[in-house]
Ligand SMILES: Nc1nc2c(ncn2[C@@H]2O[C@H](COP(=O)(O)OP(=O)(O)O)[C@@H](O)[C@H]2O)c(=O)[nH]1
C-alpha cells in the first residue's frame with residue numbers, strides 16, 4: 001500500500017466542457033471531507049456538490065465521485081471531481097488538493113498503482129497506453145482486446161502445461177523405480193500444441209503491430225517520373241513541389257494516409273540518377289536510406305518512354321523485396337508493352353482515379369496481404385513480449401527435437417524450464433523493475 005496520496009488533472013489542458021481532477025491514496029477520505037464539506041459521499045455515486053479550497057472558499061459547483069478501496073481504478077480510495085472545463089478551475093482544484101497534503105502524480109502513476117494493487121497485469125496496463133495512443137479505429141480495437149488481461153491467463157495455461165511435463169519427467173528421474181517412464185508420444189503432442197498456441201499469439205501480435213504502427217512506403221524512381229505528383233494525388237493535396245525540372249525534390253517528404261484503416265506513411269524521395277550534383281547526391285543518399293527502412297518500395301517509372309539506365313538499375317535493385325512497380329504517364333501513350341516484363345505492375349497515370357485505386361490496392365496487398373483482420377483476441381504487443389515468446393519457442397523446439405531423436409526424457413527438462421521462465425515475462429509473473437518503469441513512462445500525467 002502506498003503511504004502517500006496523489007493528485008492530478010486527468011483531462012487535456014485547455015478549455016472544454018468538463019475537466020476531471022482525480023486523487024488516489026489513503027488521504028482521500030480526508031481530502032473529500034475538506035473539499036466537499038456539505039455532502040456525505042456515497043461510494044460510486046455521482047454527487048452534485050459545492051467544491052471548496054483549503055480555506056473553505058468556493059471553487060466550483062461540480063460532480064464528486066468517491067470510490068473506496070479496493071473497488072476503484074487504482075485499488076485505493078479515489079476521488080474524482082468533474083469540474084467546469086476551465087483550466088483555471090481545474091488548476092485551482094488541483095492546487096487545493098496539494099495544499100491539503102496530496103502530491104502531484106507522476107505520469108501513469110494511477111495506472112501503476114492499479115498494477116501494483118493487482119487490478120490489472122502489466123500487459124493490460126500497456127494496452128491502456130496503446131488505447132490512448134491509437135490513431136485508427138482498428139488500432140483502438142486491438143488495444144481494447146488486450147485490456148481484459150486475457151493474454152496473461154492464456155500464457156499461464158501454457159506455462160501450467162509445461163510445468164506438468166517437467167514434473168512428470170523429473171519424477172521419473174528422482175524415483176525411477178516407482179514412477180513409470182513418461183509417455184513420449186503424449187508429451188510430444190502437448191509440446192506441439194503449446195508451440196502452435198504461442199505461434200498464434202505471435203501472428204496476432206504481428207497484425208496488432210501493423211494496425212498500431214502502420215507501414216512505411218518509399219516512393220522511389222528516376223527524376224521526373226511523377227513521384228511527387230503521385231504523393232500529391234494520393235494525398236488529394238498539393239504537398240510536394242511538382243515540376244518538369246528534373247531534380248526538384250531534394251529532400252524526403254513524409255505524409256500519412258489511411259488505406260483500409262491502416263496508417264500508411266508515404267515518403268516522397270529525390271529521384272535516383274547516376275549523374276547528379278553534390279546537393280542532389282545528398283538527396284539521393286537519403287533516398288536509399290528511406291528505401292532501406294520502408295516496408296514497401298513504390299517504384300515509379302515514366303511509362304511513356306523507354307526505360308532509362310537509372311530505371312533499369314532501380315528495378316534490379318528492388319527486385320528481391322516487397323515492391324509495387326508503377327508505370328506512370330499512361331495518358332501520353334500505351335505503357336502496357338513496357339510494363340509487361342514486370343509481373344503485377346500497375347499502369348496508368350497519377351491523374352486517373354482508377355489508377356490511384358489500383359495503386360492503393362497494390363500497396364495493401366504487398367504491405368499486409370490485403371486484409372487486416374479485426375483483432376478481438378488478446379495478442380502480443382511489446383517487443384519484449386515478442387522476444388520472450390521467441391525464446392520460449394526456441395527452447396520448446398529444442399525439447400521437441402530431443403524427444404524426436406529418441407533421447408531420454410530427462411534431457412528435455414532444462415529446455416522446458418527455460419521456456420517456462422521466458423513465458424513468465426509475458427504472463428507478468430516475472431516483472432523486472434525497469435520493465436515496469438518502461439511501461440508507465442509512456443503514460444501522461446493523470447492516467
Ligand atoms: N502527362 C503526364 N504528366 C505527368 C504525369 N505525372 C507527372 N507528370 C508530370 O511530370 C513532371 C514531373 O513530375 P514530378 O511529380 O515532379 O516528378 P518527380 O521528379 O518524380 O517527383 C511534372 O511536369 C508533372 O506534371 C502523368 O501521369 N501524365
Ligand SMILES: [Mg+2]
Pocket residue numbers: 227228229241242248249269270271
Ligand atoms: Mg519529386
